[in-house]
Amino acid sequence: MSILDGKKPSLFGRRISRRAALTGGGVLAGAAFLGVAPTFSARAGNPTKIRLAWTEFAACHSPLAFGVAKGIFEKHGLDVELFYQGASGQTLVQALATGKADAGAGLLLDWVKPLEQGLDVKLFVGSHGGCTRLLASKASGITTLEGLKGKTIVSYDPASPPKHSFQIALARAGIDPEQDVNWKAVPFDLVGATVDRGEADALAHLDPWAYSLKKQYDLVEIANTQTGIFEDKVCCVLGVNGPFLEANRDAVRRLAEANIEIHEYTGKHPEEVAQWYIENLKPGIELADLSDDLGSFVYHIHPIGPELVQQVKWAAEDLQLIKVIDASTDPAELAQRVTANLLA
Incomplete structure (x- = not known):
C-alpha cells in the first residue's frame, strides 16, 4: 500500500530544476568535500545529467529540492532532475532497477536487503542521522x-x-x-x-x-534513531546504479560533494530550507513544525568511503539480529560489496 493513498504531492511528475523553482535571498556557504574544493569549476563542457530519485513529501528529503533550486548541484557541475519515486524503499529500488533514475536517496535499512539479494546499486554517501x-x-x-x-x-x-x-x-x-x-x-x-x-x-x-x-x-x-544504540549512525544514504557509476564515477563523486554541502547548510539554516520547502512544495506542514523538525536532525553524519562501509556493516548486523538479513550472510563482506569507495 502506498502511503500516498488519497494525497497527491504538489509537483508529481514535474521536473524540479533551478530555473523552475523560486529562489530566495541568501548566499550559500561553500562546504569543501573532505578538504577538497569542488572540481567542476575549472572544467569545460556541459554539466552531467543525473536523475535523482526522492520522496517529495519526506521532510528529510527537502534539502535535495532546496539544493536544486539554489544551484548547489549546478555549482558542482551537475544537472540534477528530481524523480518522484514513490513512497517506500520498494518503489525506490524499482525506480533504479528499471532505469527510471540514476541515483536515489533512501533509508539505509531499506537498502540493505535488496542489495543482499543482488540489486546492482552501490551506496556512496550518507546524508544525515535518524528521522524516526x-x-x-x-x-x-x-x-x-x-x-x-x-x-x-x-x-x-x-x-x-x-x-x-x-x-x-x-x-x-x-x-x-x-x-x-x-x-x-x-x-x-x-x-x-x-x-x-x-x-x-x-x-x-x-x-x-x-x-x-x-x-x-x-x-x-x-x-x-539519533540516540542510544543509533547515536552516530547514518539514516539516509544515496545509492547509484552500477552502470551509471561505472560510466560517470567523477560525476558521482561530485554528487557526493554536493550532497554533503547541502546537508551541512541545512544543519546551519533549517528555517531557510523549511521556508523554501513550504512555499514551493506546500507539504501541508506548519512552518514552525517543519523548522523544528529539520533542526532536530543530525546533519554532520554523512559517511563516505571506509566510514560508510562500517555503517553498512552495522546495519546488516542489526537486520540480521531481527532475521531480515540471512543468517549465512557475512555483514562485513556484504558492506564491502555494496558500497563504492569514492576516496580510492
Missing part, C-alpha cells in the same frame, strides 16, 4: 523500551523502516521483538489515531509525521 521515533501514549505509562514488553506497537507497514529500527532497539535491550511485543499495521494516516483510541500503546513512525503526532496527541518519546 518510537512514541507512547501517556495513558500507557510506558517510559522505557523495557516497558513495552507485552504491549502493542502500531506502524504503517509490516516491514516499515521504523518497525525494523525499533525491533533492533528492543532486541539490543534484551526484549524479543516478535514474541515479547505485539505489532499492528494500519493505514499510514491512522497510526496516530490508533494510539489515541487506545488500540495500541505506542507507535513507530517517520518524521515529519512522528514529530507532528507527538505534538498532536501529547505522546512520550521512548526512543529515536
